[in-house]
Amino acid sequence: MKELLKFITCGSxxxxxxxxxxxxxxxxKLLFTDQEQSLKLDSMxxxxxxxxxxxxxxxxxxxxxxxxxxxxxxxxxxxxxxxxFIVADTPGHEEYTRNMAVGASFADLAVLLMDATKGVVVQxxxxxxxxxxxxxxxxxxxxxxxxxxDYSEERYNEIKAQIEKEIEDMDIATAAIxxxxxxxxxxINVKSDRTxxxxxxxxxxxxxxxxxxxxxxxxxxxxxxxxxxxxxxxFRGFEGEISMGSVRIGDELTSLPSGETAKVSGxxxxxxxxxxxxxxxxxxxxxxxEIDVSRGCVLAKDVEVNLGREFLAQILWMDEVKLVRGRxxxxxxxxxTLPVVVSxxxxxxxxxxxxxxxxxxxxxxxxxxxEVSVGERILFAPFSKIRDLGSFILIDRVTNATxxxxxxxxxxRNKRNLSWQQVDIDRQMREESLxxxxxxxxxTGLSGSGKSAIGNSLEKRLHxxxxxxxxxxxxxxxxxxxxxxxxxxxxxxxxxxxxxxVARLLNEAGIIVITxxxxxxxxxxxxxxxxxxxxxxxxxxxxxxAICEERDVKGLYKRARAGEIEFFxxxxxxxxxxxxxxxxxxxxxxxxxxxxxxxxxELKL
Amino acid sequence: MDHxxxxxxxxIYIMRETVAECEKPVMLYSIGKDSSVMLHLALKAxxxxxxPFPFLHVNTTYKFKEMIAFRDRMAKEHGLEMLExxxxxxxxxxxxxxxxxAAYTDVMKTEALKKALKLYGFTAAFGGGRRDEEKSxxxxxxxxxxxxxxxxxxxxxxxxxxxxxxxxxxxxESVRIFPLSNWTEKDIWMYIQxxxxxxxxxxxxxxxxxxRRDGQIIMVDDDRMPIGExxxxxxxxxxxxxxxxxxxxxxxxxxxxxxxxxxxxxxASVDSERTSLIIDKxxxxxxxxxxxxxxxx
Numbered sequence: 001m002k003e004l005l006k007f008i009t010c011g012s013x014x015x016x017x018x019x020x021x022x023x024x025x026x027x028x029k030l031l032f033t034d035q036e037q038s039l040k041l042d043s044m045x046x047x048x049x050x051x052x053x054x055x056x057x058x059x060x061x062x063x064x065x066x067x068x069x070x071x072x073x074x075x076x077x078x079x080x081x082x083x084x085f086i087v088a089d090t091p092g093h094e095e096y097t098r099n100m101a102v103g104a105s106f107a108d109l110a111v112l113l114m115d116a117t118k119g120v121v122v123q124x125x126x127x128x129x130x131x132x133x134x135x136x137x138x139x140x141x142x143x144x145x146x147x148x149x150d151y152s153e154e155r156y157n158e159i160k161a162q163i164e165k166e167i168e169d170m171d172i173a174t175a176a177i178x179x180x181x182x183x184x185x186x187x188i189n190v191k192s193d194r195t196x197x198x199x200x201x202x203x204x205x206x207x208x209x210x211x212x213x214x215x216x217x218x219x220x221x222x223x224x225x226x227x228x229x230x231x232x233x234x235f236r237g238f239e240g241e242i243s244m245g246s247v248r249i250g251d252e253l254t255s256l257p258s259g260e261t262a263k264v265s266g267x268x269x270x271x272x273x274x275x276x277x278x279x280x281x282x283x284x285x286x287x288x289x290e291i292d293v294s295r296g297c298v299l300a301k302d303v304e305v306n307l308g309r310e311f312l313a314q315i316l317w318m319d320e321v322k323l324v325r326g327r328x329x330x331x332x333x334x335x336x337t338l339p340v341v342v343s344x345x346x347x348x349x350x351x352x353x354x355x356x357x358x359x360x361x362x363x364x365x366x367x368x369x370x371e372v373s374v375g376e377r378i379l380f381a382p383f384s385k386i387r388d389l390g391s392f393i394l395i396d397r398v399t400n401a402t403x404x405x406x407x408x409x410x411x412x413r414n415k416r417n418l419s420w421q422q423v424d425i426d427r428q429m430r431e432e433s434l435x436x437x438x439x440x441x442x443x444t445g446l447s448g449s450g451k452s453a454i455g456n457s458l459e460k461r462l463h464x465x466x467x468x469x470x471x472x473x474x475x476x477x478x479x480x481x482x483x484x485x486x487x488x489x490x491x492x493x494x495x496x497x498x499x500x501x502v503a504r505l506l507n508e509a510g511i512i513v514i515t516x517x518x519x520x521x522x523x524x525x526x527x528x529x530x531x532x533x534x535x536x537x538x539x540x541x542x543x544x545x546a547i548c549e550e551r552d553v554k555g556l557y558k559r560a561r562a563g564e565i566e567f568f569x570x571x572x573x574x575x576x577x578x579x580x581x582x583x584x585x586x587x588x589x590x591x592x593x594x595x596x597x598x599x600x601x602e603l604k605l
Numbered sequence: 606m607d608h609x610x611x612x613x614x615x616x617i618y619i620m621r622e623t624v625a626e627c628e629k630p631v632m633l634y635s636i637g638k639d640s641s642v643m644l645h646l647a648l649k650a651x652x653x654x655x656x657p658f659p660f661l662h663v664n665t666t667y668k669f670k671e672m673i674a675f676r677d678r679m680a681k682e683h684g685l686e687m688l689e690x691x692x693x694x695x696x697x698x699x700x701x702x703x704x705x706x707a708a709y710t711d712v713m714k715t716e717a718l719k720k721a722l723k724l725y726g727f728t729a730a731f732g733g734g735r736r737d738e739e740k741s742x743x744x745x746x747x748x749x750x751x752x753x754x755x756x757x758x759x760x761x762x763x764x765x766x767x768x769x770x771x772x773x774x775x776x777x778e779s780v781r782i783f784p785l786s787n788w789t790e791k792d793i794w795m796y797i798q799x800x801x802x803x804x805x806x807x808x809x810x811x812x813x814x815x816x817r818r819d820g821q822i823i824m825v826d827d828d829r830m831p832i833g834e835x836x837x838x839x840x841x842x843x844x845x846x847x848x849x850x851x852x853x854x855x856x857x858x859x860x861x862x863x864x865x866x867x868x869x870x871x872x873a874s875v876d877s878e879r880t881s882l883i884i885d886k887x888x889x890x891x892x893x894x895x896x897x898x899x900x901x902x
Contacts, residue, residue, distance in 0.1 A: 004608035077737045077789040084608040086787055098764055105766040134766075226621040231654035239651075241618050241768075270617060271652035280606050282617040282650070295625050318764055332769050335625070391767045400773040405766040 002079065005207060008088040008103040010131070011113030012123040016144050020113060020182035021087055024204060025078055027189045073103045082208045097130060097351075097365035098318040101405060104134035105391075108212035111140045111203070116149045116179070120162040126351045128166060129367070133314060133407060135387060137173040138212050142203060146195065147181040153197040171384070176206050214279065220302035221245040221253070224334040224388055225295055229284050237268065237284035238293055240335070243388040244303060246278035247285070253299045255291050256379055257307050262287035296336040298379055298389070305381050305389060306411045309374045312346070315406035316367055319396060323362040323370075329403060333392035336378055340394070344371035371412060383407035430510035434468050438507040440500075440532050441603065444519045444578060445541030446570050447556060448548035450587040450595075454541060455516040457596045462512060462605065470506050472499055472515045487567045493524050500528035507535045512605075520569045522576040537603050540581035545570045547588060609796050616784035617650040618768060619747060620731070623782050624657055626772040627729035630782075631722075634660040634687070636672040637848040638804050639733030639785060642793055645802045646784065647731075648683065659686035661730070663721055665713040666691060667702050667850040669826050675805045690721035702852040703831055710853075728774055731782045737789040747786045753777035794868045801864075808867060810844040810859040821855030846871070 009017045074089045088103035104110065110131045114124055131139070141163050149155045156179045163177055178187050179195050180203060186192035189204045201209075222244040229237040247253070251264045266286035267274050277283045285299060298305065317323050323342060331340040348359035349367040362368045383390030394404040431438055441458065443451040452473055459471045478485075482498055485491040496519055503513040519525050529536040548570070549557040560568035567573040578584075583602045585595040599605070606614070623630055632647060634640050647656040662676055680687035695712040702709045722730060736745055746762050748770050763771050772780055785793070797804060814825045816836045823830075825838055830852055832838060843856035844867070861867045 002608050004611045075736045075787065077787070079789075079791070084789075084792075102764045102766055226618070227625045229651060229654050235653055237653075239621050241614060268652060270613070270649040280611065280614055282614045282621075284652070330773070332771060335622075337626075388768065391769065393766055393769045393771060395771050395773055400771070400775060402763045402766075402771045405764070405769075 002082065002084050004084045004086070005109065005210070005212065006086045006088070006107045007109040007111055007207065008090050008100075008107040008131075008136075009111045009113060010090050010100055010103070010127040011144075012115070012121060015113040015115050016182040017113050018089060020111075020142065020144065020180065020188065020203075021076065021089060023182050023185055024188050025076070027185055073099045080204070080208060085207065097126070098316065100127065101130050101134055101316050101318070104131045104136055105405070107134075107136060109138040109140065109207070109210060110136045111142055113142050113144050113182075114159065116143050116145045116155055116159065119159045120166060122352045125166060125353070128170070129349075129351055129354065130316065132170055133316065133367070134405075135383065135391070135407070137171060138210055139167070139172060139175045140203065140206055141175065141177045142180045142182075143178065144180050144182050146179045146186060147184050151179070151186070151192075151194045153195075156195075156198070173212075174210055176200055178203055178206070219245055221247045221251065221300060222303045222305070222386060222389070223247070223283070223285065223299045225293055225297045225299065226335050227295055228293065235286070236290070237266070237286045238299060239282075239284045240299075242277060242279050242281050242283060243334075244279060244386060245301070246276060247283075247301070248276045251301055253285075253287070253301050255293045256298050256300055256305055257377060258292040258297070260291035262289045262291045264288075296334070296379075298334070304385070305379050307377050307379055308411050309377055310343070310412035311372055311380055312369065312409045312412055313372050313392070313406045314349070314367065314369050314409055315362075315394070315404045317362045317364055317404050319401055319403035320364055321396065321399075321403070322364075323368070323404065325360065328397055330395040330397060331372065331374060331378070331392055332395060333378065333380055333408075334389050337395075338378055339375045339397075341373045342370050342394075343373040346370060369409070370406075372406075380408050380411070382410055427508050427510065430508070434510040436467050436510065436512065438510045438512055439535045439537055439603075440503040440507055440513040440515060441537050441539060441599070442503075442519070442525070442528060442532075443514070443516045443539045443541055444525060444581070445543060446545060446548045446575055447518055447568070448551045448553055449541040449543035450592070451516040451518075451541050453592055454539075454585065454587075454595050454599070455514045457592050458599060459514050461596050461600065467512055468510065469512045469514065472502060472513060472517075474517065477502075477517075489521075489567070492567075493521070493527070496521075496524040496528055497531070500531040503528075504532055504535075507532065518569050518575070520573065520575040522578070525576075525578065537583070538578060538581045539583045539585065539599055540578040541587060542584050543587045609792065609799060612785075612788050612792055613646065613649075613796070615787060616646050619770070619782060619784040620647060620650045622770050623729050623731065623772065624651070626770075627774075627780070629725075629727050630658040630729040630731065631688075631725065631727040632656065632658055632660045632731040633718075633733070634662045634676070635733065635848070636662065636668070636676050636805060637733070638793060638797060638808060639735070641802050641804045642785065642788075642796060643731060643733045644679065644683070644685075645800060655684055658731075659688050659725075661688045661690060661721060661725075661727070663714060663717045664689050664691045665702075665709075665717070665850050666696065667713075667829075667852060669805075669807055669824070669848065669851045669854075671807050672805055672848060679803075688721075688725070690717060690724070692717035692720060701829075702850050703829075713850075722779060727779065729772065729780050729782055731784060733785050734781075734783045735785050735788050735790075735793075745783065745786065747783050748772060749781040749783065750774075751779050751781065791872060794871045798864055798868045805848060807845045807848055809863070810842050810861050812840045812842050813856070814838050815841045815843060815856065822858070823854070824851055824856055826851040 009021055011017045076087045076089065078085050088106055090100040090103035112124060112127055114120065143156060143159050160177045167175060178200060179198050180187045186194055187202045189202060191202045223240045223242050225238045225240050227239045229239050247264060247267065249264050249267060252261050253264060254261045264285060265288040267277050268284040269277050269281055325342060325345050327342055329340055331338050345359055345362060346369040347356040348362060350357055351367050359368060379389060381389040390408040392406055393402050396403045443455050445451050455471060459469050462469045477499055482495050485495050499515055499517060503515060506513045552558060556565065559565050560571040569575050583599050585598060632643060651657060692713055700709055700712045746765055750762065774780060815822045816825060816832060816838055818836065822841060822843055841858060842860060844859045844861060845854060845856050848854060859870060861870045
């Protein structure tokens, strides 16, 4: 089984890219004869001395023949015993940076040509920067025209040192530096006698052997959904190409952004039923239950994906119409297409020096770092983490032109973003976005002890400090959620359980909850503590029964004493005094405000 | 994944994207081996659903008889919606492959295709074109946009980055989609062999009535073919490496009668395939690019 290697060649005008690839194909006898014949014929027409001009093999469009430069990306196909290759020949001309980006986005490896007489030049840095932007991690530096420097080892070493300096800070997996001559054929398909000091391999041998496999990258599983397959009432499958990791039947997957989970009940690898599939496979996945999944959603397992509206991105502008701050575009990211605004241009990057420069507008072929704001929440990830959720294009809404390509650097936090972690948004993320620590302040005490008054004041205080709170009391719980419950002991237990569960959900949402229920029984309060865990903070409002009865704000004690109310705490129903309350307040000699202070202090609110 | 798996995955991805993003797609079906591969990929990409688009065959009326029979059988076996379009206006003007010269291809293929796409209002048309076929195609995009006159402007094509295809269209515009862009002829044959894809019998060597004309072997498929006084019809064991209109498609002498033999012969072959498709010879090197600008695939 042959592997496939996609690579690009880049270099400045006259560095000899087309000649290099042309020569490689020619020498390796990889040409079909009629192409070879037309090459010879064309070449004799074009050049005075009748020598073969290998570059003609790669130049195609009429316009560029006339101009004598490559103006677009040309793809060539060849194979050796070991591998099949697709080479994107990309232009060296400065105006056509975008075409290089196209070629680079397609490639696993870049062959960067440089002229031995010139060494690392401005263009070399530009090409390196674009290759890195598009995600290439394997490089071959071909120092061409070694014949013009008499195959000098010294010159090779000088340029090698220059290259090593350029790439020291880059995220590179492999890099080879080869002395070559594209016209003479040195170190292209076989090692040259003229560079005995060079101990590396020839270009073709590197291309045949370099390991660019991405399968080992990333654990977990990620499938951006392209389309829902629903041929009949019984089958519902989600089509897409696996971006990361692998999946097996029975795996529990989360659908984002909905957050619903389901188990994998079937995997079709194209049209074949399989047990397992992995990165790069075109699949159709069925789940064991109906959950919300459509195009643009992702199915994921153990992968960190951002869900938000704003991110910071590095872009390459490709359109004639300049980018200005605040302009609207369509964003295509993964399988999602949404309207966006480029809300801020942070800076332009000098493609040659890497310097950050202030900019109000971005011209064609320029690199910039921008803030992108999306109309609704979108799933994304930094490009360095998940390629398919970190790369995007911007589409001009009037002309439909692809105006820019870019990569996500990071989510813009403290804005309107939330973050999914381990597939679930976790409580910590919500708390961070609200800027607070969620907890439940659970008041307990007799009827009329002052729970509601203190709870209400506490909430006002927290609110004035900018905190997000929710007060649960008899009015909003007993009238709604729990209106089906009586005051029997069983129903009171259920009442407390439901309140604790609601408080837990609100805590999960990052909200500070205050509950003001009598919650007389120790077992019920214990149950609430179990449900809420460390978030449970018990405040015992210790007001003697006699005082409560004396206050009798709602006239309930009187009615209870008269036998009109069954199960009234303190009268005909017990109250278990808390033994381990976090805070105990008394209300006879202490004002509500002082008690709020005390609670704030002791609970470190 | 080996290189065929990767090419297959890419083609399937492109087909699914097109169906998800384009309003009214159609698959152009020329009955040749590339079309057989395209059909096979479409069946795989959407399984268990049938390909969610119709197939369109632009019939010049000079296709090999075996091709038409194969087309009809495939449509029936796979339950495809197979549309046929014939440029009746061209026929009534007497346009034919024997005496009309380049006008035949222009009228019966290029013009016919444009008319058919307009008639049905298709916004996206899958084609089986590959970049390795010819030099100017080496630069063709996977999504190739056509203006309202269905003309191709090589300077106004959209850059294609990563797997992100911009298929947005204006009113009247359409897009040609080439999922096999990155396949070579070898890949096509190896894939047909691996997947055991059924192809028209004309690809297999058999005794066929032929004449030798301009260095090509032309099969006499019916009596519309004029035979010159200096020509003789002889039975030759030939097969075809590429299929089109019988008077314009050259055969090669061969003994390859099984798929394995065809593939072995192809892999050993040093002639690139378009040598046998006469269309390229008119106008020389840049003829395909001219045709493409006019709307031919």
